[in-house]
Amino acid sequence: MRNVITGAVCAIAIAIGAWWWPSQGDYGRALWIWDPSKILAFQSERDELFVLCGELNLSTLWIQVSPDEDGHLEHASQWRLLNAQANDHGVAIHALHGQPEWAISRNHREPRDILEAIIRFNNASTEKEKFAGVHYDIEPYILPEWHRRDRRADLLQQYLALLDVLATRASQVGLRFGVDIPFWWDLPDPDDPDVAITDVSFRGTTKSTTQHLVEMLDNIGLMNYRDRAIVEDAEVPDGIIPHGERLLGYADAARSDGHPVEVIIGVETFFEEASFWLAPGLPIETFAKVTQADDPESWFPASIHHPDCRTKILDERELYSWWLTKDRVNHRHVGIQLNRGGCVDEVLAQAKQIIMDRYSAGANGLDQNVVTNELLRKVNGDDEENPHPNEHWRDARLLADGGLEIRRVMLESTTFADDSFEVLTQELDKAEDHFADYSSYVGIAFHYDEAIRELMEE
Numbered sequence: 001m002r003n004v005i006t007g008a009v010c011a012i013a014i015a016i017g018a019w020w021w022p023s024q025g026d027y028g029r030a031l032w033i034w035d036p037s038k039i040l041a042f043q044s045e046r047d048e049l050f051v052l053c054g055e056l057n058l059s060t061l062w063i064q065v066s067p068d069e070d071g072h073l074e075h076a077s078q079w080r081l082l083n084a085q086a087n088d089h090g091v092a093i094h095a096l097h098g099q100p101e102w103a104i105s106r107n108h109r110e111p112r113d114i115l116e117a118i119i120r121f122n123n124a125s126t127e128k129e130k131f132a133g134v135h136y137d138i139e140p141y142i143l144p145e146w147h148r149r150d151r152r153a154d155l156l157q158q159y160l161a162l163l164d165v166l167a168t169r170a171s172q173v174g175l176r177f178g179v180d181i182p183f184w185w186d187l188p189d190p191d192d193p194d195v196a197i198t199d200v201s202f203r204g205t206t207k208s209t210t211q212h213l214v215e216m217l218d219n220i221g222l223m224n225y226r227d228r229a230i231v232e233d234a235e236v237p238d239g240i241i242p243h244g245e246r247l248l249g250y251a252d253a254a255r256s257d258g259h260p261v262e263v264i265i266g267v268e269t270f271f272e273e274a275s276f277w278l279a280p281g282l283p284i285e286t287f288a289k290v291t292q293a294d295d296p297e298s299w300f301p302a303s304i305h306h307p308d309c310r311t312k313i314l315d316e317r318e319l320y321s322w323w324l325t326k327d328r329v330n331h332r333h334v335g336i337q338l339n340r341g342g343c344v345d346e347v348l349a350q351a352k353q354i355i356m357d358r359y360s361a362g363a364n365g366l367d368q369n370v371v372t373n374e375l376l377r378k379v380n381g382d383d384e385e386n387p388h389p390n391e392h393w394r395d396a397r398l399l400a401d402g403g404l405e406i407r408r409v410m411l412e413s414t415t416f417a418d419d420s421f422e423v424l425t426q427e428l429d430k431a432e433d434h435f436a437d438y439s440s441y442v443g444i445a446f447h448y449d450e451a452i453r454e455l456m457e458e
Contacts, residue, residue, distance in 0.1 A: 027432060028059025030221070030264050030445035031452070032096065036063050040078040050089045052453065056446065060264075061086065062096040062135045062221070067117040076121060080129035087128045094176065098137035103159040111136060115166055119173050133176030135221065136166070141182070147313045147332060148291060149191055156200040156209050160216075167216050178219035180266065183243035185210050190317055210247055214254040214261045214440075221445055222247050225268040225414040227423075229430035240265065240431045251440030262442040265435065267428065270451030271417040273409040276312050277352060278335030279360040280371040280404065284315075286364060287332045309343035309351055311336055314406070319378050319393060331371060334359040338405070352403060360402070372398060379406055421456050 031052075038045040052058065066074045073079060086093050095118050102111045115134055122130040140159050145151035163179060170177035185198040186208050198209035205212075213220060224243050231238035244265050251263045282290065316330040334355050336348065362368035376382075379396035396406045410417075416424045428444055435441040446452045 027057075027441070027443040029057050029443045030060040030062060030266075031056070031058050032266075032445065032448040033061060033063040034096075034448055035450075036065075036082075039063075040075050040082060046082060046085055049449075050085070050091070052449075053089060053091050055456070056452070059091055059443070060132075060445075061091060061093045062445075063093055065095040065097055065114070065118070067114055071113055071117050071120075073117050073121045076124075079121070079131075080125055083130060084126070084128040092132035094133035094135040094178070095131050096135045096137065098139065098180075100139050100142040102136070102138050102162065103140035103143065103155055105158045105161070108158075108162045108165075111138075111162065111166060112169075115169060115175075118175070119169075122173070122175070131175070133178065133218070134166075134170055135178050135180070135219075136163075137180040137221075139180070139182075142310065144291075144311050144313055144334075147315060148288060149189070151291075152198075153200050156198055157202055160200070160202045160209065160212055163213065164216055167218070170218075176218045178217050178221060178262075178264075179213070180221040180223055181210060181213065183222055183224045183247070186246045211250050214247070214251045215257075215259045217261055219262040219264060219442075220247065220251070221264045221266050223266045223268075223447075225266070225447075227267075227413055227416045227419055227427065229427045229434070231413070240267065240427065241434050244431070244435060248435060248438040248441055252438050255440055261440060263438070263440045264443055264445045265431065265441070266445040266447055267424075268410075268415040268447050268451075269417055269424070269455050270448065271410050271415055273407055275338040276314070276335045276406050276408060277338055277348075277399070277403045278312070278314055278333040278375075278406060279352075279356045280362075280368050280375060280402070281314075281331045281333035281359060282361060282364055282366070284330055284332055286366075287359075290359065290364065309336060309340065309347050311351075311355075314393070316375075316378065331361075331375070333375065333404075335403070352401065356402060362402075368402065372402075372404065375404060416455060417451065419455075420458065424455065 033039070039049050049061075053061075065079075068074050083093050095114075097111070097114055099107075099110075101107045118131055118134055138159065140146060140155050143155065145155050167177045186196045189195050189197045189199070196208040196210075199206060200209055200212070202212050210220075222244060224240055226238065226240050226243060228239050229241050244263075248263055251261050254261055281287065312335050314333040314335065316332070336351050336355065337343070338348075357363055360368060361371040376396050376398065379393050392408060392411055394407050394409060396404050399405055412418050416427075432444065
């Protein structure tokens with residue numbers, strides 16, 4: 001990921017009066033691109049992309065790919081052209097894809113097939129036309145079973161087994177392989193503060209999933225979503241630097257043991273909010289009993305397991321600063337996202353009814369009115385014990401069907417979307433000055449292309 005941006009591209013950026021932001025030291029930068037349709041279709045869009053590479057000092061692009069039903073990469077000729085032109089500009093393209101469901105063993109075939117599609121594509125391409133690597137964004141914590149500690153361990157073992165196979169296969173053919181992970185995977189487990197949230201046994205060793213990954217992968221994109229290098233006066237260490245140091249420390253140690261993993265620190269530049277329908281739920285212990293089935297898919301029917309109708313579980317501990325959660329009677333509320341276009345009304349209605357019948361307080365012999373009122377109070381800031389709730393969740397209201405609609409909002413502290421581009425450059429320069437002490441650090445990554453463009457234009 002070292003900076004190999006050509007002088008020609010940088011000259012173009014300067015000539016048109018655009019931003020040009022040289023990185024600290026010898027670092028390049030990366031960018032997530034989720035919709036490549038325009039850059040595949042139009043030369044003018046590719047030209048603008050390469051100017052952006054010069055402006056931001058980008059040396060790596062993680063770009064979404066889409067294999068067809070026959071296992072071949074869609075738009076292969078356009079990809080060859082894009083890869084060749086990127087190579088001419090000193091930019092490496094890594095094929096990007098991922099779904100949370102891939103973490104489960106029965107779904108491992110799809111990510112393996114996509115890797116094989118990239119390998120076939122590269123075998124049929126010239127050196128300049130090849131992908132430099134494959135980058136997966138799987139995020140298993142989105143799945144319902146993450147909220148059961150015993151299920152989480154099993155899920156993470158399946159996840160690690162998949163990545164082990166993929167990394168080995170990619171290495172055999174000279175492809176760089178990496179994944180995205182969140183910074184909080186190494187924070188203390190709320191149920192047992194003596195261990196990390198993702199501690200798991202793999203290959204006979206128990207440690208955090210992050211520590212396993214640094215010994216397995218070529219690179220890791222850390223989703224380190226904070227908008228300040230260091231958050232001043234924080235109750236606990238917070239900011240890009242403290243949340244990046246843990247992974248960088250692991251990675252440097254792995255390098256010393258012969259595992260030369262590279263770490264890219266990802267920052268957020270867009271803003272998002274969503275609405276959820278939730279059934280007033282169950283105490284954590286009761287939730288665990290209700291979901292005792294061996295197969296987590298039996299917790300929820302197949303109709304709910306659809307990418308556009310994804311189940312959401314709100315753990316009440318998300319509503320509080322972590323030090324306020326101990327000794328509380330916390331609940332888990334099962335629901336579903338409302339504003340996803342592909343979740344048609346009849347599927348949504350069926351999902352709501354099933355969730356209410358199985359996972360609501362009333363369906364399990366509890367006073368639903370009490371649970372409902374407590375959740376309304378906690379979300380809307382009327383809880384005397386926690387007068388400053390986590391504003392990630394807000395504006396709860398009771399609906400006629402007995403469920404609650406709640407907005408989930410991206411916090412200002414997690415994104416640069418509400419900051420100026422000047423603030424972003426200042427904070428990231430501070431972080432890079434600090435990260436220069438780590439041999440595994442190779443640069444910053446921006447999520448994502450459209451959002452960073454908007455920020456630069458303001």
